[in-house]
Amino acid sequence: MSPMSAVAGETFTVRCPVAGYPISSTTWSKGGRTLPINRRQRVSPEGELSITQVSRVADEGSYTCTASNKQGHTSSQDLQLRVVVPPSIKPFDFGSLVSGMRTAVTCDVQMGDPPMTLLWLYEGHVLTPTADLQLSQHDSFSSSLVLTHVRPHHAGNYTCVARNEAREVRYTAQLLVRVPPRWVVEPHDVSVTRGEDAVLTCQATGYPEPTVTWRRTRPGSDKGVYNNVDVGLSVGMGVGMGVGMGVPISRTWNNGTLLVGAATEEVEGSYLCEATNGVGAGLSAIINLQVHAPPAVSGDGSVEVRRGDNVKLQCEARGDAPISLTVAKDGKSLDTNDYRYV
Known part of the structure; x- marks a missing residue:
């Protein structure tokens, strides 16, 4: 079987690709141990393997699917499972602002596999720098938004978008200008x-x-x-x-x-x-x-x-x-x- 990816924290499901008749049993194993070996794993009679709350440490690796018939004939295939971690954004807020102040917020991605893409939105639209609004990306996992002179028209919802191959996540903070x-x-x-x-x-x-x-x-x-x-x-x-x-x-x-x-x-x-x-x-x-x-x-x-x-x-x-x-x-x-x- 071709290598597959699972998202950390989610449920992964795969069916053993067997053919032939009659098939008496289908089993899954990992590291020489027949599954399931914990409450997160389940193997159905039809040969489907399900893993809930996928963990990189516990679940990444090589899996073997084995099908057998009553005559004792068996056939096996290996599956290489890779676990990818989705982004997790640290919450941020603008605090209490009065017109004329300066403010800055940082979008920090605390977890997630590279490569990572970071993006800022304002009211759902891609944000671009202006004379009094600056955007700067410190590294692959951190980006800052700076307002050098807060004005009433800056009020609204600002969203940081973090995206990798596992998932896209967003965090939105509302800016209120008093x-x-x-x-x-x-x-x-x-x-x-x-x-x-x-x-x-x-x-x-x-x-x-x-x-x-x-x-x-x-x-x-x-x-x-x-x-x-x-x-x-x-x-x-x-x-x-x-x-x-x-x-x-x-x-x-x-x-x-x-x-x-x-x-x-x-x-x-x-x-x-x-x-x-x-x-x-x-x-x-x-x-x-x-x-x-x-x-x-x-x-x-x-x-x-x-x-x-x-x-x-x-x-x-x-x-x-x-x-x-x-x-x-x-x-x-x-x-x-x-x-x-x-």
Whole structure:
């Protein structure tokens, strides 16, 4: 029989190639001893030899298959069995990385027969060196991957592939890049007219996803002291729910935006937006919210006087300065040069 190979740790099976009729018995032997000689070996009545958990030390060598008939005639063939050891990769990982760091991992093949082929994959595709990614093979059983400047686009699954004639094995490690928060939309001051909705943006990105917190200076308190903003959907008369510093008719969106509906002078002030994800110091920005009051005029209404008498008409205007007042009669502005009007 031609030489055969078995993979260490696996099951090897071979049938004795006998021909003729009738065959009374088929046996296998190794080193002059008839098999089986241990619990891993089994010889079937049909002459099939099976060896489980193949070991190079115990199972490599020359085997003899012998067939005989009732007349005492025998025929034998020898089989040379070679045991090959498949690759075994030592586990590796990238650890905890922040954008801008350097990192290196080594794929060490702890076991396996040469010749050995080593290969790196990224997300299932063959990896090639770049300006900030280096690959180096130290010997037939060791290869390193070096990232000189870790960036967010380097995140993903990296696989070391080791291959010899016995088998191909793979080991995959996931690279996660933690990125400090950065602004998607830069916060800015907001100015609205009373009754309009005020939209305060605080949109940041990073990995992990940043958490956005809103704070506000308490009216009459130190400007450097900020309290948590209590936000929620309006209920009843339109007051925000919760126990913090309430902002009427307010809510936050998933992107960090704070919406203050139907703004009044009550919600004016400085708001502090903070975006944190545990990486770096985080981001913060102060947003000043101004609510402008449109002009409103009040007066005496209808006034009755006798012809020829003097009359004084009161007209009071409220709202943000500067306010310009114009007096008109029947839709036409009064002539201020007329001596009767003072």
